[in-house]
Amino acid sequence: MIQIVTVPTTPFDGQAPGTSGLRKKVRVFEQPGYAENFIQSVFDVVAPQAGAVLVIGGDGRYHNRTVIQQAIRMAAANGYDRVLVGQGGILSTPAASHVIRKYQASGGLVLSASHNPGGPDEDFGIKYNIANGGPAPENVTGAVLDRTRTIDRWLTVETPDIDLDAIGEVQVGGMAVQVIDPVADYADLMEELFDFDAIRKIVASGFTMRMDSMSAVTGPYAHEILERRLGFAPGTVVNGVPLEDFGGHHPDPNLIHAKELYDLMMSEDAPDLGAASDGDGDRNLIIGRGRFITPSDSLAMLAANIEIAPAYRGRLAGIARSMPTSGAADRVAEGLGVPVFETPTGWKFFGNLLDAGKVTICGEESAGTGSDHVREKDGLWAVLLWLNILAVRGISVDDLAREHWARYGRNYYARHDFEGIATEGANALMDGLKAQIATLPGKAFGPLTVSHADSFSYTDPVDGSVSANQGIRVLFEDGSRIVFRLSGTGTQGATLRVYLERYEPRFGNLDAETSAMLEHQIAAAEAIAGIVANTGRSAPDVIT
């Protein structure tokens, strides 16, 4: 008989899951009982049935192994039948989503703080994904938060740590634990979706790329898929070994943190394609030789060409984008005659649309693109879809972009981030904006006149649930737009995001500098929101 140990506990404040799970400093997670309270709250809410399988994996960051060992013991005590865990505790977020779906698990724990830095003084996170492989929706995360407020015990079994590095099956407190190859299932799936032969052909005829895995989780996946299965030269994948502190960097694939890649792609020595992925492998950065593709444009360009890839032939049902993502994808949807959905920020909002077959491809301005193959965004998937399209069309990234804009027009777009600002200032700024909503229409800011302003609210077309307060939108008569939002993924203070967009029609000025094209929108954002006064910052910390 297995002895279940009941450990008394008291609630911790602030265990609210944010945009993407519970994220805190490692020091916070290291408090005795902190991770346990949250995991037990998840288990209490989802109440595993007989035969339930749980997937556990993470991005390899500092503290991963400690929490995984504990989660395995707790899963045994909470009645799970089996745990599948990636070797070394590794599973990229999209791979975890795939494993949950493939093995019909009841859910999974994904241990990651995504693109946030790792290490003893940095960030950690835990996210629960449901049986469809996607992040738990708000009714689940809300119930988990409620439970964290009343929790008084957690359950475990007294067993030693397992060997996470040895593939195979062991028993923990009467529950089977299977340590699985974290890469194989995912790599096989990619091979089913895309035309690997076509990609192999252009590689053999000299097409080159650099994949920067940022010392994070995609290293082993990229080595296997790009170098071993597709034949790219060894060394194509750089920073390909997952490190607990990501080598001291932010594993965030943007122009600031992947600057080396950007500089290479703008130089004489640029390969044909440059790509990068984040801490847990769900984000992507795409840069062609001399041409950066914004995530919003990438979504539009991939959607316009997705039917080239074998698994998507003739079945683009619809496109979804988060509200702050540019409207470039909307123009493609219109052109192709398929519906477009505008959701709040957060991949979880795409889950219902994907499950219902209403959309095939989704994307966000925050460097996320994905499809109905899993229920997370998927960094390497986006890279492979780009490769598949370039291979079949025999075109460069730059030419594809120019051709796209010539057909659909171009949505000039930038996001300005003000990071780690005081919460009071951030809230004052947002309150100030809300107070202005009714009076903004008709007002002029330089050459721009406001046509509409609102606080974005989303009604899920599948289950009717309403998510209000998802950011302030200011639309102008010329079709340009500013969106203000506070980030839901930071761990310190508040982060203000200002999203700026201006549409330039076909035959217009399609190859200008983004910052110059957005000059009036940037000035209007300051005039409307009082960013300098409220944040004490005269310039953004990051522009993407």
Ligand code: G6P
């Ligand atoms: C994570 C989520 C995305 C979201 C992004 C930015 O990556 O999975 O869905 O777009 O964070 O969120 P934030 O709230 O920080 O703007």
Ligand code: ZN
């Ligand atoms: Zn991520």
